[in-house]
Amino acid sequence: MSTVSTRMDKRTLQQNARRVLEPLVALLASLRVAPLLVSLFGVAFSLWGAVMVARGALLAGGVFLLIAGLCDVLDGDLARRSGRASAFGAFIDSTLDRVGEFLYFGGILLYVMRRPNGYDLWEPVVVLVALMGSVLTSYARARAEGLGVACKVGIMERPERIALLVIGLFAGHRFLMAVMILLAASSLFTVVQRVRHVHRSAEDAPR
Amino acid sequence: MSTVSTRMDKRTLQQNARRVLEPLVALLASLRVAPLLVSLFGVAFSLWGAVMVARGALLAGGVFLLIAGLCDVLDGDLARRSGRASAFGAFIDSTLDRVGEFLYFGGILLYVMRRPNGYDLWEPVVVLVALMGSVLTSYARARAEGLGVACKVGIMERPERIALLVIGLFAGHRFLMAVMILLAASSLFTVVQRVRHVHRSAEDAPR
Numbered sequence: 001m002s003t004v005s006t007r008m009d010k011r012t013l014q015q016n017a018r019r020v021l022e023p024l025v026a027l028l029a030s031l032r033v034a035p036l037l038v039s040l041f042g043v044a045f046s047l048w049g050a051v052m053v054a055r056g057a058l059l060a061g062g063v064f065l066l067i068a069g070l071c072d073v074l075d076g077d078l079a080r081r082s083g084r085a086s087a088f089g090a091f092i093d094s095t096l097d098r099v100g101e102f103l104y105f106g107g108i109l110l111y112v113m114r115r116p117n118g119y120d121l122w123e124p125v126v127v128l129v130a131l132m133g134s135v136l137t138s139y140a141r142a143r144a145e146g147l148g149v150a151c152k153v154g155i156m157e158r159p160e161r162i163a164l165l166v167i168g169l170f171a172g173h174r175f176l177m178a179v180m181i182l183l184a185a186s187s188l189f190t191v192v193q194r195v196r197h198v199h200r201s202a203e204d205a206p207r
Numbered sequence: 208m209s210t211v212s213t214r215m216d217k218r219t220l221q222q223n224a225r226r227v228l229e230p231l232v233a234l235l236a237s238l239r240v241a242p243l244l245v246s247l248f249g250v251a252f253s254l255w256g257a258v259m260v261a262r263g264a265l266l267a268g269g270v271f272l273l274i275a276g277l278c279d280v281l282d283g284d285l286a287r288r289s290g291r292a293s294a295f296g297a298f299i300d301s302t303l304d305r306v307g308e309f310l311y312f313g314g315i316l317l318y319v320m321r322r323p324n325g326y327d328l329w330e331p332v333v334v335l336v337a338l339m340g341s342v343l344t345s346y347a348r349a350r351a352e353g354l355g356v357a358c359k360v361g362i363m364e365r366p367e368r369i370a371l372l373v374i375g376l377f378a379g380h381r382f383l384m385a386v387m388i389l390l391a392a393s394s395l396f397t398v399v400q401r402v403r404h405v406h407r408s409a410e411d412a413p414r
Contacts, residue, residue, distance in 0.1 A: 087354045087409035092402060094350050095343065102339040110331060113320045124317060132309040136302065139346050143301050146352030147294045195299060202294040 014159070018077060021070075025077045035079035035089060039096045042071030046100040050107030053169065054114070058176065061107065062169030068100055069162040094142070097158060098135055104165065105131035108176070115173075126180045133187025134161055140194040149201045154190035161187065221366070225284060228277075232284045242286035242296060246303045249278030253307040257314030260376065261321070265383065268314065269376030275307055276369040301349070304365060305342055311372065312338035315383070322380075333387045340394025341368055347401040356408045361397035368394070 028038065049064025075093055079085040109127045112119050137156060144151035161183060168179030235245065256271025282300055286292040316334045319326050344363060351358035368390060375386030 087356065088406050091347075091350055091354055091356075091405050091409065095347055095398070095402065098343060098346055099339065102335065102342075106332075106335040106339075109316070109335070110328075113331075121317075124320075125313075128309065128313040128316070132306070132313075135309075135342055135346070136305060139305055139342070139349060140298075140302055142346060142349040142353045143298055144353075146349045147298055149294065149298075191302070195302065198298050199295050202298065 018073070021073060021077065025074060025081055028074065028078050029082045032082075033078065035075045035082070035084055036092060038071050038075040038078060039093055042068045042075065043096050043099055043103070045071065046103045050103040053104070053107035054110035056111055056115070058111070058169045058172065062166050065104060065162065065169060066166050069159075069166070072097060072100070072158075072162075094138065098138060101131065101134050101161075105134070108180070112177075123177060123180075126177070126184050130180045130184040130187065133184055133191060136191045137187050137194070140191055140198070144194065144198045144202075147198075147202060149198050151194050151197055151201075153197045154193045156183075156186045156190045225280070228280060228284065232281060232288055235281065235285050236289045239289075240285065242282040242289070242291055243299060245278050245282040245285055246300055249275045249282065250303050250306055250310070252278065253310045257310040260311070260314035261317035263318055263322070265318070265376045265379065269373050272311060272369065272376065273373050276366075276373070279304060279307070279365075279369075301345065305345060308338065308341050308368075312341070315387070319384075330384060330387075333384070333391050337387045337391040337394065340391055340398060343398045344394050344401070347398055347405070351401065351405045351409075354405075354409060356405050358401050358404055358408075360404045361400045363390075363393045363397045 045064050045068040049061045049068060052064060053061035072093075076085075079089050079093075105127060109124055109131075112123045112127055134156075137154060138158070141151040164179050164183055168176040171179075252271045252275040256268045256275060259271060260268035279300075283292075286296050286300075312334060316331055316338075319330045319334055341363075344361060345365070348358040371386050371390055375383040378386075
């Protein structure tokens with residue numbers, strides 16, 4: 001019951017967020033901007049932001065990540081609106097999303113390990129686990145779908161992960177490390193949820 | 208033409224390697240060892256090896272990675288031989304393979320950034336790109352298959368990546384960095400090959 005209502009809330013929230021962006025999507029569509037171009041801009045912003053984060057400019061990095069996240073919502077909506085949605089579009093969009101994740105967590109990792117005051121070993125380890133958990137969440141779903149099992153279950157998907165990351169970057173080092181711990185734990189939990197889901201759904205299917 | 212012959216050679220090599228392992232697979236099958244247990248042992252060896260690599264014991268780390276790679280071949284063969292091959296088995300096997308990759312590259316990253324004599328910034332960046340390229344190679348294939356496009360193209364798959372990594376770990380720091388550059392470049396090239404393949408195969412398919 002509570003899962004259903006949470007999911008409904010989430011969907012309503014996403015729909016409202018989309019409505020805010022509608023005029024921008026309409027503008028881009030009328031300018032005939034290709035969705036892939038928007039995705040590539042998102043990756044560029046992620047790269048730029050990751051470099052800033054690696055240099056210790058967390059706040060500026062957070063702003064760039066927010067813009068990258070915006071591009072990420074825009075590209076899909078734009079593709080749908082301009083009738084360009086395609087299997088290849090979905091494929092390249094997902095793949096570039098993963099690139100963005102590697103860039104961001106990579107930036108945070110370099111930031112942590114290059115702090116002038118040094119670092120504790122658990123800090124880079126937690127960042128690596130958070131990166132692994134985030135990418136595996138998406139990998140598990142894609143692999144399951146490749147085997148014919150729908151797999152959109154789990155508490156932590158990409159919008160939630162980006163929101164948490166932005167909050168962490170805005171709030172400074174200690175809070176960022178807390179977010180990393182939260183992301184590491186919750187994304188691994190999501191991976192386990194997906195593994196259990198595939199286990200239940202596909203137990204006796206032939207390889 | 209040359210691609211076909213390389214692929215044939217690769218397959219013959221793999222078949223011969225499999226034949227060497229056959230008695231071991233038969234033994235495990237007769238002991239009713241579950242393929243998943245072998246996979247989990249592989250992850251445990253990867254974790255152990257990664258910790259060794261992070262501490263600078265490259266040679267020992269290479270030995271553990273070799274054992275982990277062996278587990279990786281054994282689990283699939285064992286599943287097929289004992290008639291336990293299943294969609295879930297394929298799913299969990301692939302997912303644990305990615306875990307192993309994160310562990311190993313993570314270990315190398317920590318090793319590079321914790322060397323007593325310091326490091327150049329390009330070194331951890333190249334390790335991160337090699338990790339990204341390796342995981343994206345598998346992600347791209349899984350995502351494409353989820354969209355209904357077969358995608359087993361590309362020059363660098365997991366056996367090649369493991370062989371290169373082991374050689375790099377055995378040969379010491381400088382050679383390991385050369386392997387990282389090679390892995391980063393070749394795996395990104397493979398990702399581009401797969402993106403182009405999906406583009407050709409799925410251009411006009413509906414989302």
